[in-house]
Amino acid sequence: MKLRQKINFSTTFLFIGLFVLINFSIYFVFSYLILEGEKEQAQAEGEKIVDGISESLGAIKTDELLRAYVPINGMIQIVSSEQKRLSLVTSPSEKELSSREVQYYEKEVREKISYKDHTYLFQSIPTIGADGKIVNLQIMKNIQSAVDDLVILRLVLLSVTIITMIPLFVSSRLLSNVITNPITSLIETMTEIRKKGHFKRIQLESRSKDELYEMGETFNHMMDLLEANFQKQDQFVANASHELRTPLTIIESYASLMKRRGFEEPEIFHESIEAIHSEAVRMKDMVEQLLLLAKHNEEWDIQFETIDLEEHVRQTVQTFENAYQREICFHVQQEGITVLSDPQKLKQLTYIILDNAKKYSEDVITVEVGIQDGNPFIQIADRGVGIPKEDLNKVFDRFYRVDKARSRQMGGTGLGLSLAKELTDAMNSRLSIDSLEGVGTTVRIELPHAK
Numbered sequence: 001m002k003l004r005q006k007i008n009f010s011t012t013f014l015f016i017g018l019f020v021l022i023n024f025s026i027y028f029v030f031s032y033l034i035l036e037g038e039k040e041q042a043q044a045e046g047e048k049i050v051d052g053i054s055e056s057l058g059a060i061k062t063d064e065l066l067r068a069y070v071p072i073n074g075m076i077q078i079v080s081s082e083q084k085r086l087s088l089v090t091s092p093s094e095k096e097l098s099s100r101e102v103q104y105y106e107k108e109v110r111e112k113i114s115y116k117d118h119t120y121l122f123q124s125i126p127t128i129g130a131d132g133k134i135v136n137l138q139i140m141k142n143i144q145s146a147v148d149d150l151v152i153l154r155l156v157l158l159s160v161t162i163i164t165m166i167p168l169f170v171s172s173r174l175l176s177n178v179i180t181n182p183i184t185s186l187i188e189t190m191t192e193i194r195k196k197g198h199f200k201r202i203q204l205e206s207r208s209k210d211e212l213y214e215m216g217e218t219f220n221h222m223m224d225l226l227e228a229n230f231q232k233q234d235q236f237v238a239n240a241s242h243e244l245r246t247p248l249t250i251i252e253s254y255a256s257l258m259k260r261r262g263f264e265e266p267e268i269f270h271e272s273i274e275a276i277h278s279e280a281v282r283m284k285d286m287v288e289q290l291l292l293l294a295k296h297n298e299e300w301d302i303q304f305e306t307i308d309l310e311e312h313v314r315q316t317v318q319t320f321e322n323a324y325q326r327e328i329c330f331h332v333q334q335e336g337i338t339v340l341s342d343p344q345k346l347k348q349l350t351y352i353i354l355d356n357a358k359k360y361s362e363d364v365i366t367v368e369v370g371i372q373d374g375n376p377f378i379q380i381a382d383r384g385v386g387i388p389k390e391d392l393n394k395v396f397d398r399f400y401r402v403d404k405a406r407s408r409q410m411g412g413t414g415l416g417l418s419l420a421k422e423l424t425d426a427m428n429s430r431l432s433i434d435s436l437e438g439v440g441t442t443v444r445i446e447l448p449h450a451k
Helices: 004-056 062-069 092-097 142-197 209-262 266-291 309-324 343-360 389-396 404-409 416-428
Strands: 074-079 085-088 109-115 118-128 136-140 307-310 328-332 338-341 365-372 374-381 430-436 441-448
Touching: 004 062, 004 109, 004 118, 004 142, 004 307, 062 074, 062 085, 062 109, 062 118, 062 209, 062 307, 074 092, 074 209, 085 092, 085 209, 092 136, 118 142, 307 309, 307 343, 309 328, 309 343, 338 343, 343 374, 365 430, 416 430
Parallel strands: 328 365
Antiparallel strands: 074 085, 074 136, 109 118, 118 136, 307 338, 365 374, 374 441, 430 441
């Protein structure tokens, strides 16, 4: 069963059941109140009649006495313990009650009875007769009008229930359409995406910002992300295949050259080994960086700690300076700066920026630690070739190189800054680059302050 039908049936049956329950409750309450009211009134009248008859019995003839107390639409009679009617008086409209069978009761009786398609309240009250014996004073009162009113009430409630089912059914269909139309549109869009293989969005009506609208908006946002990731994946695969093809081709070429002439010419052998080793190392670095870049932010396993920024950067710079024998000028703008970051990941990030500065500059590298506008930062500046203005917004793209030939000679993979950007985002930090061609490049890492 489709969701639309489920909503139709469930809402219709639910509201019909609720409406029937309400109507039944109304009928039950009114029936109880009317009948109980009649019974209480009859009981009060019966007690009053018993008192009146007891006082006047013997002084007035029994029939005349009963005629004074007979109900307007009923009967009053006295029945002896021998099941004989001693006296009977009926109202003009209830003459047929005189033919009703007589019965004596030992105890007081009050009940609703039916006789010849009419409903009566019957009372039998034991009392003392004129001869001193116990007799039954029996009173019957016609309550058919009250019963007829209840029948009319029952018919009215039933009619209202039936009539109400029509707008109820229509409203349930409208409700099901309101709920299922966005879902149907979503299903149709997803089916079209599956069949045609292209990304499509749902047309949203901005009349209401309900959960269904949010569902459509979330779906469209998901499509935007999927399309962006799909395009990035296509670009990434194309770039990766191109970048890996080059070192593989070089390795294959030098291996073939070494196979043909390497044993006769030692120079070619050594040149080939060096080239193969160099390209293999570059491929290894590229694959490692590709694996790192394939991770999501939550997979980086960032271990945040409070770090003394000056001490941490000083040790990192010193290690790098000793390893590459490069002059690095270290400045501290303000002492005692603490940040919240991962020490190992921050060191890796700093190494990536220092390595880029080393590759593209032969001059001194400047590293500065400070705080600006409440944000601690690490700033690394070189006096190298710089980056053209039109390329600044592309340097974080994977495999992008400003000067591909020069980058290849220097051993770059085009992934360093992409990896740096991923690391920065994973550590809730910010990475920015400012560069002027022919003057140099400045990279700033802004870190979260430790509270």
